[in-house]
Amino acid sequence: MIRFGIVGGGLMGHGIAVALARAGFGVAVHDADPVTLAGLGERVARALRRCGTPAQELSEVAERITAAATLAELARGSDIVVExxxxxxxxxxxxxxxxxERVSDMTPIWTNTSVLSLTEVARGMRHPRRLVGVHWWNPPYVIPLVEVAPGKETDHRFVEEACEVLDGLGKTTVRLHRDVPGFIGNRLQFALVREALHLLEQGVCDAVTIDTVMRSSLALRWPAVGPMENADFIGLELTRSILSSLGPHLSARTGDFPVLDELVRAGHRGRVGGAGLLPWPEGRGEEVARRLEAGIRHQLAAPPHHPAGVRRATEG
Ligand SMILES: NC(=O)c1ccc[n+]([C@@H]2O[C@H](COP(=O)([O-])OP(=O)(O)OC[C@H]3O[C@@H](n4cnc5c(N)ncnc54)[C@H](O)[C@@H]3O)[C@@H](O)[C@H]2O)c1
Known part of the structure; x- marks a missing residue:
């Protein structure tokens, strides 16, 4: 069985470890911060409890995840390394x-970068052919999607192997034909965030209203029908005519966002700053984390998540 090594045991690293260990894989985790590494076991146990892992299985799964004190220790036992x-x-x-310097020339390395160019990440590598973009979503043990993409010099055999392993884990694996910053999901997500900030800056509405509109309309539609299927459903002439009249009014900004600059300058950094686009009194962070995970699980339990007969976007 493949043994994984994960470098970086923070939010994503420990979550990916949980996803892999639940599927039976052994995982070594290394983190440069000794405090983070020391707390790994507790964070893994908490994640497993949130997944509803029965008590008798919990220690068996948790024992598959070990802390590696050094990179060398991690490298020695790993068939695939996740950055x-x-x-x-x-x-x-x-x-x-x-x-x-520490793994064999053939060891695949999966980078979990969210928005960096994979070709840039691979720059300077001795063997850039082994670097694959494998983008998990948080929490990795709950969200089905993993996006897989090659850098310019990636050997496609490494991409195929990654897809096979992830498919075997039961993930919804999508494969991009080429390297683009942000893969697919973050590009869609931040196109929407950009337009939301634009509406705020134009004084059209407040932040609560934007979330209300989203949660009471699009968020209800999209789990059932994605934007491409919906474009066909309403008809491509209508889609084209809406885009041609609305397009010029949508934000195409590439620079700074004064609304964000002002908030950050005032120390209003969001959840961790006690305030942001919305107020964040004590306890709200925990409540949102619980609501988020419960909401996702509820969606996943509601069939049909992936309607039969619809091909994956990248299957050609
Ligand atoms: N947070 C998300 O929702 C999310 C989702 C998908 C992908 N990602 C991507 O995953 C990656 C990690 O993000 P995260 O949210 O887990 O960050 P994080 O800050 O929670 O974790 C990063 C960990 O790496 C450790 N670290 C730093 N330098 C190191 C080094 N030289 N060697 C070993 N460990 C080191 C830190 O101590 C920290 O524990 C980023 O590329 C991020 O863009 C994040």
Whole structure:
């Protein structure tokens, strides 16, 4: 059975470890921060309890996840390495260089970058052919989607292997034909966030109203019918005519967002700052985390999640 090594045991690293261990894989996790590494077992146990893992299985699954004190220790026992360190190109480059000194030339490396170019992440690697973009969504042990993409120099055999492993885990694996920053999901998500901030800045409505509109309309439609199927459903002439009259009014901004700049300057950084686009009194963060996970589980339990007969977007 494949043994995984995960570099970076933060939010995503520990979550990916849980997803892999629940499927029976052994996982070693290394983190540069000893406090994070020491707390790994507790965070894994909490995640497993949230998944509803029965008590008798909990320790068996948790024991598949071990803390590796050094990168060398992690590298020694890993057939596939997952990079889940912070989203900074220089940090990723340092970790990849250190890893390549310690793993075999053929060991696949999966990067969990959200929005960096895979070709840029691979720059400077001795063997860029082994780097695959494998983008999990948080929490990785709940959200079905994993997006897989090659960098410019990735050997497609590594991409195919990643897809096979993820399919075997029961994930909804989508494969991109080429490297684009943000894969598919984050590009769609941030196109929407950009337009929402644009509406705020134009004084059209407040932040609560934007969330109300989303949660009471589009969020109800999209689990059942995606935007492409919906475009066909309403008809492509109508879709074309809406886009041609609305298009010029939508935000195409590439620069800064004054609304975000002002809030951040005032220390209103969102959940962790006690305020952001919305107020974040004590306890709200926990409540939102619970509501988020419960909401996702509720959606997943409601058939049909993936209607039969609809092909994956990337199956050609
Ligand atoms: N947070 C999300 O929802 C999400 C979703 C998908 C992908 N991602 C991506 O996953 C990656 C990790 O994000 P995260 O949210 O888990 O961040 P995080 O800050 O929670 O975890 C990163 C961990 O890496 C450790 N680290 C830093 N430098 C290191 C080094 N040189 N060697 C070993 N460990 C090191 C840190 O101590 C930290 O524990 C990023 O690329 C991010 O963009 C995040």
């Amino acid at each position: 889940a360190v912070p989203e900074r190109l220089e940090t990723k480059h340092q970790v990849l260089a250190a890893l390549e």
